[in-house]
Amino acid sequence: MSDRPDPIRxxxxxxxxxYGGRHPGARPLPRELSCDVxxxxxxxxxxxxxxxxAKAGLDVVLIEEGPLKSxxxxxxxxxxxxxxxxxxxxxxxxxxxxxxxxxGRCVGGSTTVNWTSSFRTPDETLAWWQxxxxxxxxxxxxxxxxxxxxxxxxxxxxxxxxxxxxxDLLRRGAAKLGIAAAxxxxxxxxxxNLGSCGLGCPTNAKQSMLVTTIPAALxxxxxxxxxxxxxxxxxxxxxxxxxxxxxxxxxxxPIDDATLRIEARHYVVAGGAINSPALLLRSGxxxxxxxxxxxxxxxxxxxxxxxxxxxxxxxxxxxxxIYSDHFLGVDAIDGPIGYKLEAPPLHPLIFATTTSGFGLExxxxxxxxxxxxxxxxxxxxGFHPQSPGGTVTLKRDGSPKLDYPLTDFVxxxxxxxxxxxxxxxxxxxxxxxxxxxxxxxxxxxWSEAQEVIGALPMKxxxxxxxxxxxxxxxxxxxxxxxxxVRPDGRHWQVENLSVHDGSIFPTSIGANPxxxxxxxxxxxxxxxxxxxxxxxxxxx
Amino acid sequence: MVAAxxxxxxxxxxxxxxxxxxxxxxGGSAAWLWRPGLAGGRLTTTGRAVFLAVxxxxxxxxxxxxxxxxARALDAHARHLDETLAALPAAVRSELGLLLGLLSVAxxxxxxxxxxxxxxxxxxxxxxxxLDRMRADDDPLRLQAxxxxxxxxxxxxxxxxxxxxxxxxxxxxxx
Numbered sequence: 013m014s015d016r017p018d019p020i021r022x023x024x025x026x027x028x029x030x031y032g033g034r035h036p037g038a039r040p041l042p043r044e045l046s047c048d049v050x051x052x053x054x055x056x057x058x059x060x061x062x063x064x065x066a067k068a069g070l071d072v073v074l075i076e077e078g079p080l081k082s083x084x085x086x087x088x089x090x091x092x093x094x095x096x097x098x099x100x101x102x103x104x105x106x107x108x109x110x111x112x113x114x115x116g117r118c119v120g121g122s123t124t125v126n127w128t129s130s131f132r133t134p135d136e137t138l139a140w141w142q143x144x145x146x147x148x149x150x151x152x153x154x155x156x157x158x159x160x161x162x163x164x165x166x167x168x169x170x171x172x173x174x175x176x177x178x179x180d181l182l183r184r185g186a187a188k189l190g191i192a193a194a195x196x197x198x199x200x201x202x203x204x205n206l207g208s209c210g211l212g213c214p215t216n217a218k219q220s221m222l223v224t225t226i227p228a229a230l231x232x233x234x235x236x237x238x239x240x241x242x243x244x245x246x247x248x249x250x251x252x253x254x255x256x257x258x259x260x261x262x263x264x265x266p267i268d269d270a271t272l273r274i275e276a277r278h279y280v281v282a283g284g285a286i287n288s289p290a291l292l293l294r295s296g297x298x299x300x301x302x303x304x305x306x307x308x309x310x311x312x313x314x315x316x317x318x319x320x321x322x323x324x325x326x327x328x329x330x331x332x333x334i335y336s337d338h339f340l341g342v343d344a345i346d347g348p349i350g351y352k353l354e355a356p357p358l359h360p361l362i363f364a365t366t367t368s369g370f371g372l373e374x375x376x377x378x379x380x381x382x383x384x385x386x387x388x389x390x391x392x393x394g395f396h397p398q399s400p401g402g403t404v405t406l407k408r409d410g411s412p413k414l415d416y417p418l419t420d421f422v423x424x425x426x427x428x429x430x431x432x433x434x435x436x437x438x439x440x441x442x443x444x445x446x447x448x449x450x451x452x453x454x455x456x457x458w459s460e461a462q463e464v465i466g467a468l469p470m471k472x473x474x475x476x477x478x479x480x481x482x483x484x485x486x487x488x489x490x491x492x493x494x495x496x497v498r499p500d501g502r503h504w505q506v507e508n509l510s511v512h513d514g515s516i517f518p519t520s521i522g523a524n525p526x527x528x529x530x531x532x533x534x535x536x537x538x539x540x541x542x543x544x545x546x547x548x549x550x551x552x
Numbered sequence: 553m554v555a556a557x558x559x560x561x562x563x564x565x566x567x568x569x570x571x572x573x574x575x576x577x578x579g580g581s582a583a584w585l586w587r588p589g590l591a592g593g594r595l596t597t598t599g600r601a602v603f604l605a606v607x608x609x610x611x612x613x614x615x616x617x618x619x620x621x622x623a624r625a626l627d628a629h630a631r632h633l634d635e636t637l638a639a640l641p642a643a644v645r646s647e648l649g650l651l652l653g654l655l656s657v658a659x660x661x662x663x664x665x666x667x668x669x670x671x672x673x674x675x676x677x678x679x680x681x682x683l684d685r686m687r688a689d690d691d692p693l694r695l696q697a698x699x700x701x702x703x704x705x706x707x708x709x710x711x712x713x714x715x716x717x718x719x720x721x722x723x724x725x726x727x
Contacts, residue, residue, distance in 0.1 A: 101636075265642050379719065
């Protein structure tokens with residue numbers, strides 16, 4: 013256990029109203045609750061919403077399916093963090109198993125485990141939404157003050173320490189090729205530069221929802237239910253009358269008879285893409301135009317590892333501090349799919365399960381671990397007819413299933429990305445490059461890489477594809493013909509229901525989405541809080 | 553990433569042939585051999601045999617070669633596999649149990665992996681050849697099974713601090 017201060021344990025000791033779960037001081041679950049605002053989830057959208065609602069004097073209840081864990085629990089160990097903090101032990105899968113999805117499942121949601129990369133929504137993404145989805149108030153200037161507030165509230169700013177070698181290799185390799193790369197802003201205060209952001213920040217430096225907005229809401233009297241699944245809404249005549257919940261075991265198994273009914277004036281769904289549309293589907297809410305669950309985006313990611321003569325120690329130091337958007341600008345946004353480049357942190361388990369192959373060759377590469385570097389390419393999906401994203405439907409047990417076809421259009425981008433990453437890595441001095449593909453092999457030169465990667469069959473399951481950004485499924489639009497929710501986040505057909513998370517994005521973002529959620533939800537929740545309470549509030 | 557890194561969906565199994573070919577394979581004299589691969593969230597004897605045979609193929613070069621040390625390492629690995637599996641959602645464990653059940657029957661094993669001898673008798677080169685066949689196959693079912701077996705073994709093994717010296721990884725920085 014860390015000796016550092018733990019603001020969550022302190023808050024619990026002060027009497028925070030946290031019900032359910034197995035954390036120290038857990039309160040027993042009630043059978044019924046009523047409140048002004050019931051918020052499903054506790055991640056980026058839920059956290060921002062909760063703080064603003066509580067500031068407006070509204071009675072708030074948050075419902076989180078995952079556990080309450082905090083810095084005392086965060087021991088920087090993959091074997092503990094993935095089962096405790098991520099959906100499906102950090103191995104949520106698409107229906108055909110071809111994409112592994114990293115998504116948080118704990119108080120704070122993905123913000124508790126993300127790698128701190130903070131980008132405002134790119135201007136060209138917003139312009140696309142305005143042009144194609146009738147979101148006229150979504151210009152970069154309209155949103156700028158809302159982003160600014162979120163940045164202030166969450167300590168988002170330049171990272172002044174030098175990049176670690178893993179990131180600096182991206183900077184140096186790109187520079188040699190004349191490719192622009194820049195520094196990534198981060199949401200941290202007093203960061204120790206440990207490199208364990210993905211395992212829960214042990215020093216509370218990361219300004220996740222877990223240590224910012226959720227404690228602020230709890231200090232104002234909000235109630236938090238943990239290890240509690242939002243099962244379905246009761247509704248009639250275009251209004252929600254109640255939310256049915258059930259307690260779950262750590263592995264997600266429902267606990268018989270541990271049900272809870274919540275009545276609220278307004279309901280905010282912020283369980284994250286995949287889970288939010290699934291809740292609406294389970295509830296049988298109106299969906300007259302068939303949009304619910306569709307256009308779910310992943311930023312499909314392909315990975316290129318490389319070995320260097322020098323020590324890289326990719327586990328150490330802030331992850332993802334350098335990026336390149338060069339390949340997002342080569343073609344038009346609706347042309348061949350573009351991609352963003354970043355350098356992810358490397359830890360033994362994630363490295364061993366993301367690379368390819370086995371046996372003596374795997375052993376050789378694992379023993380080079382301190383010399384390994386990796387780049388990832390995040391493909392910007394959702395801007396072309398051949399990149400319509402995936403569709404969330406329900407399994408027989410009511411849990412969500414995401415069918416995401418990796419089309420030839422998307423996989424063409426994956427091949428170009430593997431080539432571009434290999435070229436940058438060789439330019440940075442790589443001794444060998446390993447494309448994330450089951451039929452790839454150790455490549456010793458850029459010319460060999462061109463030949464081998466150029467001939468790889470870019471098929472699902474052969475190509476290693478992962479995702480850490482799930483978006484869409486409850487798309488926002490200026491017309492009910494085009495989306496599930498209105499531009500202000502309210503459901504088009506249900507009057508006392510809003511959606512406040514990444515599931516409202518009508519396309520992918522084209523950048524790590526946390527700040528897009530913070531900024532956009534800041535505006536949605538500020539206005540909703542004013543409407544419900546009659547009081548003006550500000551996040552910062 | 554991954555504990556459950558690979559899992560095989562019931563739908564995929566059905567689509568891939570368990571529904572028709574699988575029933576045929578398991579019919580008659582083979583059906584009584586069916587054993588679940590997981591029980592109570594833990595590997596059964598048959599499930600463990602499949603995983604440990606694959607482990608020795610996947611982790612070649614990382615496991616001790618001296619017989620007693622190797623046996624101890626495999627025992628520990630089996631415990632770590634159980635811990636890894638226990639953390640998965642029940643639905644995923646059930647899908648994995650189905651896969652292991654299929655692999656534990658000779659006809660299923662031969663059909664899915666091409667491995668001619670039982671897991672407990674197969675040497676490392678034979679299991680590696682089977683894994684190579686699975687990942688060279690265009691059938692999604694074989695690729696899914698390959699990823700499940702490979703990734704779960706890697707996840708359970710490389711997450712353990714006792715393996716980190718092999719990697720030159722010092723472990724987390726103390727705070």
